Amino acid sequence: MTAMFSMTDVTVCYDNVEAVRNVSLSVEEGQIVTVIGPNGAGKTTLLMAAIGLLASRGRMIFQGNDIGKIPVEDRVERRLCLVPEKRELFSDMSVADNLLLGSYSLRDRSGVAKTLDEVYDRFPRLKERQRQAAGTLSGGERQMLALGRALMAKPKLLMLDEPSLGLAPLIVREIFRTIASLRDLGVSILLVEQNARAALETADYGYVLETGEVVQSGPAKDLIHDPRLISAYLGGH
Amino acid sequence: MTSDIAAILGIDGIATGAVYALVAIGTVLIFTVTRVIFIPFGDIAAFTALTLAALDAKRFPGTGALVVILACLATLIEILSLLRAGEFRLLPRALAFYLVLPLAVVGAAWLTMRLDPPLAVRLVLALMLIMPISPLLDRIVFRPIADGTVLLLLTVSVALHFALVGLGLLFFGPEGVRTEPLTSLSTEFAGVLISGQTMLIVIAALVFSGLLYLFFDYTLVGKSLRATAVNRTGSRLMGIRPARAGTIAYLLGSLMAGVSGILIAPVNTVFYDSGFLIGLKAFVGAIVGGMTSYPGAVIGAVGVGILESFASFESSALKDVIVFSLLIPILIWRSLASLHSEEEIEE
DSSP states (O other): OOEEEEEEEEEEEETTEEEEEEEEEEEETTOEEEEEOOTTSSHHHHHHHHHTSSOOEEEEEETTEEOTTSOHHHHHHTTEEEEOTTOOOOTTSBHHHHHHHHTTTOSOGGGHHHHHHHHHHHOHHHHHTTTSBGGGSOHHHHHHHHHHHHHTTOOSEEEEEOTTTTOOHHHHHHHHHHHHHHHHTTOEEEEEESOHHHHHHHOSEEEEEETTEEEEEEEHHHHTTOHHHHHHTSTTO | OOHHHHHHHHHHHHHHHHHHHHHHHHHHHHHHHHOOOOTTHHHHHHHHHHHHHHHHTTOOOTHHHHHHHHHHHHHHHHHHHHHHHTOGGGHHHHHIIIIIHHHHHHHHHHHHHHTOOOHHHHHHHHHHHHTTHHHHHIIIIIGGGTTSOHHHHHHHHHHHHHHHHHHHHHHHOSOOBOOOOSOOOEEEETTEEEEHHHHHHHHHHHHHHHHHHHHHHHOHHHHHHHHHHHOHHHHHHTTOOHHHHHHHHHHHHHHHHHHHHHHHTTTSOBOTTTHHHHHHHHHHHHHHTTTTOHHHHHHHHHHHHHHHHHHHHHOGGGHHHHHHHTHHHHHHHHHHHOOOOHHHHHO
16 A cells, blocks of 8 residues: 555644654555544644645655645645634535535536435435535534535545544544445545544554654554553543 | 695605615625624725726726736736645636636627617626726735734725725816616606606616515525525535625625616716715615614615705705714614624634
8 A cells, every 4th residue: 555645744733832853654545544642742733734724844755745834725726625623614505515516626526416426325314404504513413514615525534533532432432433334435535633542443543642752653553552651541440 | 834845855865875875785785694783895895886987978987907917917826826736627617717708708798888878788788897806906915814803804804995985086087977777667656846866866776676685585596695695614514605695695796886886977077086975874784784684774775865965955964964073873783782693703
């Protein structure tokens, strides 16, 4: 397998403070990779830098091309997509319009209607609420919409920032089932999560980020049995 | 005041308000997409009237030279910015968009004018010549400070208005103009004579507002503009470029302001500096709509027009004082009633 996305020695600063320091990671084609760690470890910062919303130092390669200096919109056109922690939905616009705008970056518009049907098949609740304003949806529905909107762009690498944040346990299970099923579609996923157990159960590979640095990495099935991680992040089960 | 006079003042006010409404819609459009309160829209309206008057008089308007100078400046700034960023592959597109396209518009207008075109073509030429001005000003003035605060952008916008007034004097001269009415028809409604020009103003305002509504609701580009207005970060994550959305918004806003300039020119004498009051009154209308609501801005602008009409009857000298005094209770009401958006809180 080849790395479809890699970061090498990436550093991100807020003013003069290094929020992420010399982080290197890679995502191979068709893989789910998770980054876990405590609050304030720099997980969200890392994804913001990967999509280009924050400036960074170091190398960032996506499908063989250096994307470190190109703007967000160009990264999205290359089908690198982010579902941010805040979802960033268009709250005054309808569910259908939000989904349609997800496909904005696609030059070939011929498959948009088919992709929309696929998203509605995956999330029937969104089809029921297609005329409703996004701002009126429940937390779980908003997350489904954020995921569905990202899928409309036919992503090659989908980056998810805390997709389970603030959701009821039942919905969290549904979201993680969906994430796992996306792998079958050939979508590679970089998943940032505080719910370390659910993330490691879903992922193929994991990185542990603490105070802006990668302190541990390995196959997810090994990390989930690591005694240090069990006591620090997995609730001692 | 008799009911006949009240009806005449009311109709007059609605027509004036319809002109302000077009400018107010442009103001809301630009503000929501770019966060710039674009005070010079009034100047764009006045420049359109002056451009049309020059074309009517078979003179090539100063607008042509203004567009050429702005296009050269914008191209220079864009090229320097691309060279600094090492984005050499974007140079041809920048040259085509910022230099070739505006120059082609000016060239086409110049050539068409030689053919002594009819009024309909002159109207199109006036709009064509006016529309590049705002997007070029955006590139020169606002793009470098796009991440600044709303207050900074407003301050620069006011400064830009004064610069444009100076340029207006330079390119159009101090004389006022009044173009010929677009129609000589008139009709009587409930005993009140309504001129064709008044009806045309109201119909044009309705048609252009309707077209804008259709554009926003039924086209992907329109939806992308709404998305940029609702959530800038979210729209960037969809691949929508704020700068491109801004350019489209400026073009559409200029079209609205240009149409209002064409409509007002046969009714009022327009000078190089007449735009300030048009822009400011449209701004009051836009504030009534909270700077974000199109229907609110239209209602506010028509309200301003009606108030102005009645105020001129009561005291012509104080009409502007009365209209602008309206701002005080509205601002108090708005500041008490409005909820701050997440973006404002973050800012």
